[in-house]
Every structure is written in C-alpha cells, then in structure tokens.
Amino acid sequence: MDSVGVGLIGTGFMGKCHAIAYTAVATVFGLPRPRLELLCDVDEALAAEKAAAFGFARATADWRALVSDPAVDVVSITTPNALHPAVAIEAARNGKHVYCEKPLALTLTEAEAMAAAVREAGVKSLVGYNYTKNPAVAHARRLIEEGAIGRLVHFRGVFDEDYLADPELPHSWRMERAKAGSGTLGDLASHLINMAQFLCGPIEAVMAEVTTMHAERPLAEGPAGATGKVENDDTVSALLRFRDGFSGSLTSSRIAWGRKSRFAWELHGSAGMIAFDQERMNELQLYQARGPKAEQGFKTVLSGPAHPPYGLFVPAPGHSLGFNDMKTVEVAHLLRGLAGEETLYPDFEDALATERVMHAVLRSAEEARWVALD
Structure with a gap:
C-alpha cells in the first residue's frame, strides 16, 4: 500500500476530525502514513493557520486548486452541505478519490449526479457515517x-x-x-x-x-x-x-x-x-x-x-x-479500500x-x- 496524498477542504468540527484521523491512522493501524498535502478554507489566513496546526504541508483558499493538485490522491470534503456536489464532482473528474461527510447533497438529483460522477470517473468514494465503525x-x-x-x-x-x-x-x-x-x-x-x-x-x-x-x-x-x-x-x-x-x-x-x-x-x-x-458508546x-x-x-x-x-x-x-477513534477506524477503512483490500x-x-x-x-x-x- 503506497502512501496517499490528502487534500482536506473545511477546517471546522469535522475537518479537524478528519485531520486527527489521518494523523493517528498510521500509529494505530500500522498503515503507511498519509501525506497531508493541501488544506483549504475560504479564508486564506485561516487556511494557513489550520494547515500549520493540523500538519498539512500547504494551504489554499481555492478548492478548485486543491481538487486538481497532482500531489492529492483523495479529497476530504467537510464543507457545509451545499458545497458537497460541486467539490465531489470536480474532484472525481480530476481523478481524485472522494471522502465526503454526510449528507451527500441538498437534493436527490445532486446526490445522484455525485454518485454518477464517481462511477464514470472510476474513482472510489466513502461517506462519513462513522457510527457504523464502532x-x-x-x-x-x-x-x-x-x-x-x-x-x-x-x-x-x-x-x-x-x-x-x-x-x-x-x-x-x-x-x-x-x-x-x-x-x-x-x-x-x-x-x-x-x-x-x-x-x-x-x-x-x-x-x-x-x-x-x-x-x-x-x-x-x-x-x-x-x-x-x-x-x-x-x-x-x-x-x-x-x-x-x-x-x-x-x-x-x-x-x-x-x-x-x-x-x-x-x-x-x-x-x-x-x-x-x-x-x-x-x-x-x-x-x-x-x-x-x-x-x-x-x-x-x-x-x-x-x-x-x-x-x-x-x-x-x-x-x-471515543468519537474521534471511530473516525480513525473509518480512515483506516478508506486507506485499505483505496488499496483494494476492503470494499x-x-x-x-x-x-x-x-x-x-x-x-x-x-x-x-x-x-x-x-x-x-x-
């Protein structure tokens, strides 16, 4: 299993949960340590501050730059719900795997478009219903x-x-x-x-x-x-x-x-x-x-x-x-899934x-x- 390059969009409650899980997964599960490549938030100064705090190498205020960055293999989406479809679809079209918080979208049509984009691009996806990982x-x-x-x-x-x-x-x-x-x-x-x-x-x-x-x-x-x-x-x-x-x-x-x-x-x-x-729990x-x-x-x-x-x-x-441990279990599942070891x-x-x-x-x-x- 190769090291995976991570791009994280959003630095609130769930964004921090994702960052904690990406940081802990190698220690807990013995998997290759993910490369925390790029973090995005709407405010450039906040993005830079959180990138330093979360351990990401770089920061940006442009999510389109993140989903097209060649060093990013998987995009974590922890934005408000309305932004999920645009980010997920563009990430998939750029060949990125997508790890998105729930719910998928505001409308069923948008959710269907997200599933279609991932399917057509041949990339993998995971949605953050982490309570099932307990x-x-x-x-x-x-x-x-x-x-x-x-x-x-x-x-x-x-x-x-x-x-x-x-x-x-x-x-x-x-x-x-x-x-x-x-x-x-x-x-x-x-x-x-x-x-x-x-x-x-x-x-x-x-x-x-x-x-x-x-x-x-x-x-x-x-x-x-x-x-x-x-x-x-x-x-x-x-x-x-x-x-x-x-x-x-x-x-x-x-x-x-x-x-x-x-x-x-x-x-x-x-x-x-x-x-x-x-x-x-x-x-x-x-x-x-x-x-x-x-x-x-x-x-x-x-x-x-x-x-x-x-x-x-x-x-x-x-x-x-605790709750963040369930997120670490989820990220381990994500990494093994990307490696073809789990569905x-x-x-x-x-x-x-x-x-x-x-x-x-x-x-x-x-x-x-x-x-x-x-």
Whole structure:
C-alpha cells in the first residue's frame, strides 16, 4: 500500500476530525502514513493557520486548486452541505478519490449526479457515517448474522441532541435550505437511517412527520430584535417498513434539552434483542430469551480487545474509545479500500440509498401519506 496524498477542504468540527484521523491512522493501524498535502478554507489566513496546526504541508483558499493538485490522491470534503456536489464532482473528474461527510447533497438529483460522477470517473468514494465503525456496532451486526436474537422483527431508533434547544441561539446557515437542505433529518436522522440499513437491510416505505418548533431565531448581526426564519426541521418522526417484512420507527430532535448525543437504537428479534446508546458508546445491551425465566435479563457487553479493532487503540477492556477513534477506524477503512483490500462502505451508491429514504421522509411529511421507495 503506497502512501496517499490528502487534500482536506473545511477546517471546522469535522475537518479537524478528519485531520486527527489521518494523523493517528498510521500509529494505530500500522498503515503507511498519509501525506497531508493541501488544506483549504475560504479564508486564506485561516487556511494557513489550520494547515500549520493540523500538519498539512500547504494551504489554499481555492478548492478548485486543491481538487486538481497532482500531489492529492483523495479529497476530504467537510464543507457545509451545499458545497458537497460541486467539490465531489470536480474532484472525481480530476481523478481524485472522494471522502465526503454526510449528507451527500441538498437534493436527490445532486446526490445522484455525485454518485454518477464517481462511477464514470472510476474513482472510489466513502461517506462519513462513522457510527457504523464502532467495534460495539460491528459486534451487534455479527450477533444478528449469527442468529443470536433470532429473526429480526422490529427496529426502533432515536437521535436527540440539544445544540439548538435554546430558542435564543442565533440564526445560522444550518437553518437555511439553500445551504443546509433539511435540518435534523440531514444532520442527525440520516445517521439513524444509515444505521437501520446497515443492521436491517433496505427500507421499502416510510410514513413521516417533520416540525419546526422555533420558527424564528435572532440574527447574530443586524439591528436589535431582528430575526431570521428557520426554514428546515427541528424534529423528525417516521414509521419504517423494511424489505425483509418487518417494521421500525425513528425519531430525532435537535431541540431536546439534556441530550448530548443520544444516538440510541434497539433491534428486537424473535429470540431476544440488542440495544445501544452512543452516550455509552462502549457498551452493548444483549437480551437472549433462553434458559430459566427467573435467570433471563439484559447482559452488558463492554467493548474490549475481543471486539476488533478496539485492541489496536488500547489493550485493556473498559478503557473506552471515543468519537474521534471511530473516525480513525473509518480512515483506516478508506486507506485499505483505496488499496483494494476492503470494499468501501458506505460509498456514494450506498449513501444514495440513504438519501432516497431521507427524501421519501420529506415527501411523506409534505403529502401526509406512506411513500414507497423505488
């Protein structure tokens, strides 16, 4: 496996996560150290500052220069959602592999164009649904495949945070459809949809409702008392039908006081269930309906070296992994995928299936009816 040249666009929360992962992946996984070639942000001074801090060799304020740079092999996209399509498509046309944060795009047409561009260029892609890279989640999937809880009969998921619970928090690009697209749906519930697909298979129909509870928010700049309209959803609720013949549900809110990252799901089977909560991300709850009734109960499975690749980070159970570690697992998967050693998941085609469900949710909410997936 050759060293890979990295170009990173965006230096916010997720941009820093990517930089940390690229820096850590060689130490943790023993892979060739990626070459941090070029970093881009809209402000040239900020780009230079972050390049020095993140360990990139060069900086630019021109993303087109980055996606055409001959030293860059893979482009990491951590920009606001509206910029994903243009950057990803241009990168693919320049022969670059593309590693993009979710959601893919604001519209289904744009998402389809991104998948087509990657396919036509013959480059590889990966989308940042990194919660599936948790060793505890990988173990849950193994348990399902081994029949530990029998036949799947129901999925239930919730993803709540309180980062916009305060109605006095100022308006931002995240509330504008032209920049963010959907709100809670794209930011949080998309992870639930992807996780449901990862664990349960394809979703074939949805019935949904979305709400905007804080319709106006104060402007960060401007006259006192001025407000801006919140154009997208604060909460999402949906019923699901899976292709394999069972049902599910999901709810998500960005205005849920007290919830920091309650990405929680339950998988009910004919012989037990599995439960997980991201706020306790190193634990898996397993219930198996066997043995004496008086002795049946939930078992807490604590992540440790028996759940790869946990042991590459720390040799002792109970010492716990964190969010950035999941990103390092994801980057290791990316590098192995680029080397042809693993099949990348979710690539743009896989993420497009998630996008189709998201847009079916919006259509269902608008039309107040069940919407079937093609």
